[in-house]
Amino acid sequence: MIASIAERCIDKGLKMTGPRKVIAKALSQSDDHPNADTLFQRVQALDASVSLATVYRTLKLFEERDIIAKLDFGDGRSRFEQAPREHHDHLIDVQTGEVIEFQNDKIEQLQKEIATELGYELTDHRLELFGRKIEGK
Amino acid sequence: MIASIAERCIDKGLKMTGPRKVIAKALSQSDDHPNADTLFQRVQALDASVSLATVYRTLKLFEERDIIAKLDFGDGRSRFEQAPREHHDHLIDVQTGEVIEFQNDKIEQLQKEIATELGYELTDHRLELFGRKIEGK
DNA sequence: ATAGATGCAAATTGTTTGCGGAACT
DNA sequence: AGTTCCGCAAACAATTTGCATCTAT
Numbered sequence: 003m004i005a006s007i008a009e010r011c012i013d014k015g016l017k018m019t020g021p022r023k024v025i026a027k028a029l030s031q032s033d034d035h036p037n038a039d040t041l042f043q044r045v046q047a048l049d050a051s052v053s054l055a056t057v058y059r060t061l062k063l064f065e066e067r068d069i070i071a072k073l074d075f076g077d078g079r080s081r082f083e084q085a086p087r088e089h090h091d092h093l094i095d096v097q098t099g100e101v102i103e104f105q106n107d108k109i110e111q112l113q114k115e116i117a118t119e120l121g122y123e124l125t126d127h128r129l130e131l132f133g134r135k136i137e138g139k
Numbered sequence: 140m141i142a143s144i145a146e147r148c149i150d151k152g153l154k155m156t157g158p159r160k161v162i163a164k165a166l167s168q169s170d171d172h173p174n175a176d177t178l179f180q181r182v183q184a185l186d187a188s189v190s191l192a193t194v195y196r197t198l199k200l201f202e203e204r205d206i207i208a209k210l211d212f213g214d215g216r217s218r219f220e221q222a223p224r225e226h227h228d229h230l231i232d233v234q235t236g237e238v239i240e241f242q243n244d245k246i247e248q249l250q251k252e253i254a255t256e257l258g259y260e261l262t263d264h265r266l267e268l269f270g271r272k273i274e275g276k
Numbered sequence: 277a278t279a280g281a282t283g284c285a286a287a288t289t290g291t292t293t294g295c296g297g298a299a300c301t
Numbered sequence: 302a303g304t305t306c307c308g309c310a311a312a313c314a315a316t317t318t319g320c321a322t323c324t325a326t
Contacts, residue, residue: 017300019306038290053308058291076211076265078316079290093254096262106253112246113268117230120241122270125233128213129266131250133259154325156281175315190283195316197281215291216315281324288317299306 006030007069007084014067024049025060035073035081035092035101075101075130091129098135143167144206144221151204161186162197172210172218172229172238212238212267228266235272 007026011018018026028044036044042057061082064070073081075094090105109129117124144163148155165181173181179194198219201207210218212231227242246266254261 017305019300021307051308055292055309056307059293059306062292074211074213093257093259095259102257102259104253104257106249109246109249109253112243112249113266116241116243116246117268117270118273120230120239120270121273122230122232122268123273124268124270126269127267128269129250130264131254131259131261132263132265133254133257133261136255136258136260154280156325158282188283192284192317193282196318199317278326279324280326282322284320286317286319289315290313291315292311292313294311295309297307299304301302301304 007064010069010085011064011067014069016063016067020049021052021056022060024052025057026064029064029070029082029084032083035075035083037079037081039079041082074128091131093131093133096132096134144201147206147222148201148204151206153200153204157186158189158193159197161189162194162201166201166207166219166221169220172212172220174216174218176216178219211265228268230268230270233269233271 007030008018008023011022011026016022024045025041028041028048032041032044038054038058038061041061042052042054045052045057061070061072065072065082068085070082071085073083073092075081075092088105089110090103091109093102093104094100095102113127113129114124142150144167145155145160148159148163153159161182162178165178165185169178169181175191175195175198178198179189179191182189182194198207198209198217202209202219205222207219208222210220210229212218212229225242226247227240228246230239230241231237232239250264250266251261
């Protein structure tokens with residue numbers, strides 16, 4: 003296990019207020035990729051007094067501090083996950099919406115090479131695969 | 140050159156109305172990746188009577204019919220391009236916002252393999268690289 | 277003739293913000 | 302005490318939609 007979100011907040015000098023603790027906890031307990039609204043519901047289950055505005059503000063804050071990562075699966079809302087311990091990309095099941103994380107060094111390497119060839123230093127990237135489950139698998 | 144957008148619309152049995160012709164033309168003339176609003180301005184330059192709502196409706200229609208592709212570079216608005224003659228991905232210059240298209244068979248192949256390994260048939264994917272121009276290149 | 281398209285304005289959706297009060301250091 | 306944070310409601314930006322009216326087929 004890695005440093006909890008709460009610990010990482012403290013490391014970065016953020017005030018750990020009640021709402022932030024709750025949001026950090028809700029994030030820690032999520033091993034999927036909730037959007038703001040879904041996360042808000044989970045937060046509310048822990049403490050109904052926390053507002054949606056604070057969820058948004060806190061998500062933005064955490065993201066700026068690289069405590070969490072903001073994702074975009076093309077459905078118009080942002081999704082969030084704990085700042086990945088290890089970098090990974092996502093495969094989205096087009097039928098169920100299920101999200102599978104994967105990691106592949108070859109593809110990471112290849113991306114770097116492509117950027118270099120084009121005269122760029124790769125600063126970031128986004129890769130999402132969309133697929134249909136193969137029967138019998 | 141490939142079939143024009145207008146031709147592809149007719150192929151697919153779409154009514155070619157005035158506004159659609161104008162939007163198709165504006166798209167054809169764009170070799171960048173305009174968002175809806177930018178495209179709307181280009182459309183207006185050709186025919187000021189076309190409304191933004193129609194631009195949105197038509198973009199959605201064209202996209203559903205695979206006549207154009209909708210892209211997302213993470214700035215909160217969708218961007219569009221003619222359905223690519225050849226598939227390609229994008230590298231976005233983080234400093235200028237410039238978008239460079241590239242194509243790389245190895246990475247395409249690798250993505251398919253990854254999906255297969257995970258038990259999926261790849262139906263689509265999205266890859267965006269973000270980079271900083273290397274000095275002197 | 278008729279199904280489908282359009283313009284306009286109003287509605288939705290996801291997200292951000294101004295403000296007065298509350299909380300952490 | 303002072304700065305930062307919070308909840309609430311209002312504000313925003315991008316996109317969609319209801320409706321009465323046109324238009325391509």
